[in-house]
Amino acid sequence: MGIKGLTKLLADNAPKAMKEHKFESYFGRKIAIDASMSIYQFLIVVGRVGTDTLTNEAGEVTSHLQGMFTRTIRLLEAGIKPVYIFDGQPPELKKQELAKRFSKRADATEDLSEAREIGNKEDIEKFSKRTVKVTKQHNEDCKRLLRLMGVPVIEAPSEAEAQCAALCKSGQVYAVASEDMDSLTFGAPRFLRHLMDPSSRKVPVMEFEISKILEELNLIMDQFIDLCILSGCDYCESIRGIGGQTALKLIRQHGSIENILENINKERYQIPENWPYEQARELFKNPLVFSEKEHPEIKWGAPDEEGLITFLVNENGFNIDRVTKAIEKIKTAKNKSSQGRLESFFKPVANTSTPIKRKETSESAKETAIKKAKAAGGKKKK
DNA sequence: ACTCTGATTCAAGACGCG
DNA sequence: GTAATTGAATCAGAGT
DNA sequence: CGCGTCC
Numbered sequence: 001m002g003i004k005g006l007t008k009l010l011a012d013n014a015p016k017a018m019k020e021h022k023f024e025s026y027f028g029r030k031i032a033i034d035a036s037m038s039i040y041q042f043l044i045v046v047g048r049v050g051t052d053t054l055t056n057e058a059g060e061v062t063s064h065l066q067g068m069f070t071r072t073i074r075l076l077e078a079g080i081k082p083v084y085i086f087d088g089q090p091p092e093l094k095k096q097e098l099a100k101r102f103s104k105r106a107d108a109t110e111d112l113s114e115a116r117e118i119g120n121k122e123d124i125e126k127f128s129k130r131t132v133k134v135t136k137q138h139n140e141d142c143k144r145l146l147r148l149m150g151v152p153v154i155e156a157p158s159e160a161e162a163q164c165a166a167l168c169k170s171g172q173v174y175a176v177a178s179e180d181m182d183s184l185t186f187g188a189p190r191f192l193r194h195l196m197d198p199s200s201r202k203v204p205v206m207e208f209e210i211s212k213i214l215e216e217l218n219l220i221m222d223q224f225i226d227l228c229i230l231s232g233c234d235y236c237e238s239i240r241g242i243g244g245q246t247a248l249k250l251i252r253q254h255g256s257i258e259n260i261l262e263n264i265n266k267e268r269y270q271i272p273e274n275w276p277y278e279q280a281r282e283l284f285k286n287p288l289v290f291s292e293k294e295h296p297e298i299k300w301g302a303p304d305e306e307g308l309i310t311f312l313v314n315e316n317g318f319n320i321d322r323v324t325k326a327i328e329k330i331k332t333a334k335n336k337s338s339q340g341r342l343e344s345f346f347k348p349v350a351n352t353s354t355p356i357k358r359k360e361t362s363e364s365a366k367e368t369a370i371k372k373a374k375a376a377g378g379k380k381k382k
Numbered sequence: 383a384c385t386c387t388g389a390t391t392c393a394a395g396a397c398g399c400g
Numbered sequence: 401g402t403a404a405t406t407g408a409a410t411c412a413g414a415g416t
Numbered sequence: 417c418g419c420g421t422c423c
Contacts, residue, residue, distance in 0.1 A: 002406065005387095038395095040405060045394050047422060054423040062423050063395090070396050070422090090404085098404045105404070129394085133403045179406070196395085241415085243387050268415095317423050 001097075002181040004232030009244035010213060017212035020204040023195070027079035028337060029174040030298070031192070032164040035068075035084040035153075037179060038196075039138055042067030044129045050121060051128045056316040061138075065316060068142050071196060072151060073329055079337040083152045083173060083298050085160040086139055091283055093235040093276060105131060148308045149330060150301035154290070162186045162287035170292055175207070184210055185228040185284050187221060219251065225284045226257045226277075235280035237272045257281075303330045 010018060046063035047054035053063045075082045090098065108130035115123035143153050156163035164176040165186035175190035176183045183191045189210050197203040214224060230247035232238040242250070254260045257277055305327050312318040 005407090007407075037405070041394055044405090046396080054421095056423065066422060067395055074396075095404090101404045126392085132405095134405095135403070181407085241387070245386060319422080322422080 001232070001234055003185055003228045004238075005244040006181040006184070006228065006231060009231065009248065010208070013248060014213050014216040017208055017216050019207045019209075021207050023078060023205055026174075026192075026195070026205070028081070029079075030081045030083065030172070031075075031195070032167045032173040032176045033082050033084050034087075034160040034164055034176075034178045034180065034183075035139070035142060036087045036134060036160060038068065038071065039064045039134050039142055040132065043132045043134065043138065048125070048129070050125050060316075062316045062318075064138050065141055065145055065312065066318075068145055069149075069312070069326065072146065072149060073326055073333075076151075076330055076333040076337070079333070081300050081337070083154060083167070084142075084146055085163050085167075086143065086153065086155050087160045088155060088157045088288075091158055091235070091288070093279055093283060097234050105133075144311060145308075148304045148311060150303045150334070152296070152298045152300065154295045154298070157290055158288040159186075163289045164188060166287075166289040166291075167298075172292060172298060182234070184208060184213070185225060185233070186287060187284075217248070222281075222285070223251050223255065225281055227251050228284070229257065229277050229280050230260075233280060233284075235283055236276050239269050239271060241269055300334070302334065303327055 042064040043053070043061065046067045048063070053061050054066055056062050072082060108127050112124065112127035112131055115127055143155075146153050154163060154167075159182075161176075161178065161180055161182045164173075164178065165183055165188035167173045168176050168188045168190060175192050176188040177192040177195040179193060187210060191208040191210070193206040193208070194203045195205050210221075210224075214221060217224070217227075219227065227244075227247050229236065230238055230242055230250070231244045250260045250264070254263055261271065308327060309320065309323060312323050313320045
């Protein structure tokens, strides 16, 4: 669930903290990505017709591999250096929330069998999507794939979002890319949304800077965390009748949850019993993460061509020509981005009018040619 | 009348051919 | 023995 | 673009 309504709250109250950027402007940047959410979405949507998905000869699902493979190549071709973060054990506080979700899944499973009896195709597809689960095997498959591609992987001790934020705080990556707003609450200094969208849709990348958010809301980080807890997070209930707007007002007025509790009308607002807001706060403020020394070095290497063929083609039935071509793409992308990095500084905003230095000329000519192919007489909707 | 919350529902990838 | 989404959009209804 | 395919 992330933080309830946080996007809208920020759009309304801290618009200057969000900026639109072009996908291309992240060339050469190291970006931390939470893997679990992506895998989940791939399983739901990639190659799905009814309850069928992409599978290998043994009948095991391969949608997540197809999705992860193509998406990662797209990032590499854009000169982005992704590091994928996998979830570890969820914190205790999250378990009751997870129990709720479990029962929802059970409902969906019932709905699904009902839809099967009736034979309503649309319902079957709809409900089957809701029963999707990410297994350990799916996660292991993706880690293996990424390592073969030369892309670094980190297994977080607990929440992946928290580990992403830590990497960004310590400067090991430029930003965290996710659709989950929790990243900000964990204190990721720079946070990107819709990094993955631009290919299929025309949504620009939305960049958030936590320092600007705090500045514009006129809050310190501790207060921002309290605001998120009051708005509604995964770790504990919120106070009935208080949403984002009211929470912001109250925090500005009283400064902390403790002071709010002392000052609000308890007849009007029912405070949950044994409300563990302090523990929730601690999870956001000091989450369990690996320090730089505790996780493997973040390094981007050459793809293991033989390994990729074995894994994707031999074990999972991928088309060998496609895989071979994809490997070429990875190698080309790697050369291009490592060259570019050595020869120039990259500013957050790429501007096309900058004079080009001699050595780059042939290169950028190639790039321009590629981009030109995409040029279209694009009209907005009517 | 207006503001806010909370419940409900929905959709979700990436590519290339024509 | 082992998995537990999200947020955006929309609407109804309560509170101010 | 719209649509079928990827495995």
